[in-house]
Amino acid sequence: MAVLLENLNQFLSAIAGFLTPLALFHVSWSTLLGIIIGALPGLTATMGVALVTTLTYKLPPDLAILILICVYNGAIYGGSRSAILLNIPGTPANAATTLDGFPLARAGLAGKAMGIATSGSVLGSLIGMFFLATVAPLLGNYALRFQSFEFFWLAIFGIVISGHLTAMEDPMKGWIAGFLGLLVAMVGQEGIHAYERFTYGSTDLLGGFALIPAMVGAFGFAEVMSVMRSPAAEVVQEARDSIIPKLGEVFRYWRTIIRSGLIGTIIGIIPGVGEDIAAWVSYAAARRKSPEREKFGKGSVEGLMAAETGNNACVPGAIIPALTLAIPGSAPAAVLLAAMFIHGVRPGPMIMVESPQFVYQVVAMVFFSTLGMLIFGLTLTKPLLWVLAVPRTRLMPVVFVLCAIGSYAITQRTFDIWVMIGFGIFGYILRAMKYPMAPMVLGIILGDILDKNLRRGLILSDGDLTPFFTRPISLVLWLVTLSSILLSIEPVRRAAQRVAEAVWPRRLREEGG
Amino acid sequence: MVKADFVTGLALILVSLFVVFESWRMPRLEHLKVHPLSVPGLVPAFLGIVIFLFAVILVIRSVLAGGHRLALSIQATPRLLSQPGNQRLLVTAVFSIGYAGFLVGSIPYGLATGLFIFAFMVIFEWRRGMTRREYLRLGLAAGILAVGTSALVTWAFESLFLVTLP
Secondary structure: OHHHHHHHHHHHHHHHHOOOHHHHHHHHHHHHHHHHHHHOOOOOHHHHHHHHHOOOOOOOHHHHHHHHHHHHHHHHHHHHHHHHHOOOOOOHHHHHHHHHHHHHHHHHHHHHHHHHHHHHHHHHHHHHHHHHHHHHHHHHHHHOOOOHHHHHHHHHHHHHHHHHHHOOOOHHHHHHHHHHHHHHOOOEEOOOOOOEEOOOOOOOOOOOOOHHHHHHHHHHHHHHHHHHHOOOOOOOOOOOOOOOOOHHHHHOOHHHHHHHHHHHHHHHHOOOOOHHHHHHHHHHHHHHHOOOHHHOOOOOHHHHHHHHHHHHHHHHHHHHHHHHHOOOOOHHHHHHHHHHHHOOOOOOOOHHHHOHHHHHHHHHHHHHHHHHHHHHHHHOHHHHHHHHOOOHHHHHHHHHHHHHHHHHHOOOOHHHHHHHHHHHHHHHHHHHOOOOOHHHHHHHHHHHHHHHHHHHHHHHOOOOOHHHHHOHHHHHHHHHHHHHHHHOOHHHHHHHHHHHHHHOOHHHHHOOO | OHHHHHHHHHHHHHHHHHHHHHHHHOOOOHHHOOOHHHOOOHHHHHHHHHHHHHHHHHHHHHHHOOOOOOOOOOOHHHHHHHOHHHHHHHHHHHHHHHHHHHHEOOEOHHHHHHHHHHHHHHHHHOOOOOOHHHHHHHHHHHHHHHHHHHHHHHHHHHHHOOOOOO
16 A cells, blocks of 8 residues: 555656646647647658657657657557548557447547547556556566576567567568567677677668667658558548547446456557557457447447557557566557667666656656647547648658658768668568568567577576576566467467367356356 | 568578578687677577578468469569559659658758659649649649748758758
């Protein structure tokens, strides 16, 4: 109880710290910008956070991270607008929203759909925020037990799980993308003996590929090309009914809200998976449990609520491992993590020792962004409709200009513009061949962790591999990793299903036995 | 997709073999008396081997699905290029790379940015049979967007974020 009160006290102090006109001004413009970025098809949350990072260099760390979290949370919510009104998800996280959001809009209930999406996003974000405040300190303290062996497996676990969940149809493509990301991270001076790997005399490559230009390329330039290649979208729906949701209608689905919030947060905590998977899993769970499952896909309020609660709950969830383990839970969280390092914040297991108040500051940042989402979401319906009407031929060149200057601005090297272009082309090709981007990004972040910890672990054990497999946390991590790989092989999965059926028959499971 | 997988698999095999070869060539730093398991080439070699294994599986899988019958033909190229989506993609890529890779740094940043936005908008919004009035309207809109964006971005990065523009 005393710990809870202490946590609450720290959270309230952090809230009070941001109650200044300057901080509130930053919350307002950045949340609004996030919503606009999310609402515009082709501009994703990752791209938004990456681009806005380049605008925050001169700001103090707390304000810079506040802005980025507002953009992140706002963008995941903003994507629901185009999902409902255009039947095109503004960000990949809103793909599940289109299933019921667009049919509702087509039935003349666009306002209601946007109101439900806003309620779901706000409640999901608050549920995720609660777990961020309670789980992050616990995980941070627990992570202090991690040694090189555990960090090595955590890196492999992250890549394998992220690869599996982001490429469900063909997990091997997810793993290849992840391992390619790890390989990209090998370029440059390594961290133990300062040997220059794969640099071939280039001074530009000494520090390796910077994450922000790589992300801006993979998510920005690749997206610009992708948007320009696809046929133009048109706004086909507009809101004529009220957007203010009825409380009774929202809380009628309290079970769905809590379930989706929990699912979203848990998926957020899993490294490199992200908001799109959170929305799909929440949606599928809601459909399975709903007494009105036949309405799903035809304009179900519950389905829309589940998808939007799940994706926004994932945002604080994805920040939990980024803060406590320096391993991002999603692609936008990966950029956020990079931005924290740029601003001199050192996330990782030591955060609860070195700066525990920062964790509560982040919780307060999520709270303010949620508040901004609620206010702008319910008030700025018409202006957001105008934004959706901006033709891509006018928006995309401006986005690309920002991609180029944003990549350049970090270290002021034209080399980083080429990095952005290279990763843009590479990312576009990989995406066209169904390789997911999230594991690759995670790989670029985890490369250094994997490299140092495998070698350190081997030095500590004097070449003995046993501790990598027998220490309790390592044991769990490699077992889960191996199971994930084995279960993606069809004959193994069928055999596992047969064993599960023999041990615990479906009939008993359905009866809850 | 199986054909693309076959080609990707072959490319990945080449990349992974190159990585393993380069990792093997990396120094063992014996003269520094470092632990033999901390050598710089260890992790890249490990990653190269994992990617090699995945690539071999990818190739075998695609061969079993007939992906090795590439049936490449010169005639397919004009057909691909005649698709409007591919044309838009090609123009976007050429314009963007031309701007960021070559124009930026060669001429003043504001001018390069303005030219890029103007040209991008005009080329994509131009239609056959436009009236003189429509031409003027398009030119004016593109000009305003180009000048406005260029001035705003230049001012923001140069004066606000104190970046020395390329």
